[in-house]
Amino acid sequence: MYVKAATSLNRVWCAGLLLAACLPVHAIRADWEFSVFTAENLAPAGMDRAFEYQAYRLMDEHADRLQGVNAVVTRFGNTIVITGQAQDEGDRARVDKLVLGVAGITREQDNGPVVIPVRTRECGGKAMAANTRRKSIVKPDKDCSSLRSDDDLQLQVKGQVFNHIGIASSDPARQHAGAALQAAQAGMVLLDAGIVDATDRSVIRLVAQDGVMYVLGSPNAFSQDKVRATLMTIDGVSEVRFYFDQPELPNAGS
Numbered sequence: 001m002y003v004k005a006a007t008s009l010n011r012v013w014c015a016g017l018l019l020a021a022c023l024p025v026h027a028i029r030a031d032w033e034f035s036v037f038t039a040e041n042l043a044p045a046g047m048d049r050a051f052e053y054q055a056y057r058l059m060d061e062h063a064d065r066l067q068g069v070n071a072v073v074t075r076f077g078n079t080i081v082i083t084g085q086a087q088d089e090g091d092r093a094r095v096d097k098l099v100l101g102v103a104g105i106t107r108e109q110d111n112g113p114v115v116i117p118v119r120t121r122e123c124g125g126k127a128m129a130a131n132t133r134r135k136s137i138v139k140p141d142k143d144c145s146s147l148r149s150d151d152d153l154q155l156q157v158k159g160q161v162f163n164h165i166g167i168a169s170s171d172p173a174r175q176h177a178g179a180a181l182q183a184a185q186a187g188m189v190l191l192d193a194g195i196v197d198a199t200d201r202s203v204i205r206l207v208a209q210d211g212v213m214y215v216l217g218s219p220n221a222f223s224q225d226k227v228r229a230t231l232m233t234i235d236g237v238s239e240v241r242f243y244f245d246q247p248e249l250p251n252a253g254s
Contacts, residue, residue, distance in 0.1 A: 045201035049074045055102050070096045070176035071165060073209040076216035078159035083179065083209040084244065085172035086166065091251045092165045102163065113160045160243065164209045178236075182208040186231050193230050196222040211238040219244045 038124050055073040059066060069091050071084035081147045082099055086092045100106060100115065108114040186206045187198035196204055205216040228240045 012045060018134075026112050030057065033246075039092070044077065048205075049203065051075050051080075051102060058098050058102065059095070062094075066091055066094060068172065069095060070172055072176075072179070072207060073099055074205050074214075074216060076205045076218075076243075079216055080159070080161045081214050081216060081243060082165055083207050083214070085169045085175055086167055089167060092163065092167060094134045096163045101170055105159065107161070109156065110224070112160050115159045115161050122180070125209075162214075162223060162243065164212075164214070166210055179208040179210075182213070182234065182236055185234055186213055189230055190227065195226050196245070205241060208237070211236055212235050213240045215240060215242045217242070217244060 052073050052075055058068070066086075068087040069084065071082060074081045074083070080099060080103075082095060084095075086095065098164040104118050105115040106118050108116050108244070166175070183206045186208065190196050190206075191206075198204060198206065203217060203221050207214045207216070211212060213234075215227060215231075224242055228242075230238055231240045
């Protein structure tokens with residue numbers, strides 16, 4: 001009886017396999033079809049993550065020129081922070097150039113944090129092309145949402161890129177892992193304190209480097225004093241710096 005039942009199940013299974021083999025490929029994979037990836041489909045936090053992924057992908061492609069580099073790229077809208085470890089200033093500069101190149105931006109002054117578009121034509125002829133939700137509306141190979149403009153006034157808005165990569169660490173892998181652990185602890189501490197949802201990438205981003213906790217976020221989204229006091233309770237954190245994503249519009253009449 002059990003043998004007959006097993007034989008029947010085997011026949012059903014084989015028939016199913018045969019039917020699947022005869023079906024068109026698109027019929028089998030119908031549930032696996034995804035819409036074409038475009039920046040328009042992403043929320044602001046998704047745009048930030050896509051930017052970071054692109055930067056990491058390029059670093060992997062150029063790994064032969066970046067040996068000994070452990071870089072972390074963290075973006076919140078118009079603000080980008082680069083942390084990690086490099087063997088020398090040359091690698092530090094190469095990572096900086098790569099991150100700027102992902103967005104088609106350049107530093108307004110050498111070694112300064114303020115960045116501007118390389119060419120406005122790359123962003124549809126506008127000063128920068130993105131609205132308040134940071135959606136890219138131009139060339140797919142340029143993520144122009146890393147900076148944005150006022151859609152009504154067409155005024156250029158400058159962004160900021162901070163390169164805090166450390167040089168010549170005696171144990172770069174351990175230091176890199178320690179910074180990641182410290183940032184994770186910071187998120188947990190803020191969650192436990194109920195000050196802000198540290199897992200919400202659209203509200204706050206945390207990254208650690210050499211005892212400094214960098215906080216990226218929107219102005220007025222949380223209390224700076226409470227966040228600073230809470231983060232300073234973490235072992236090894238000696239300073240807390242805030243980098244807020246806020247436009248720097250030209251002065252009236254300038």
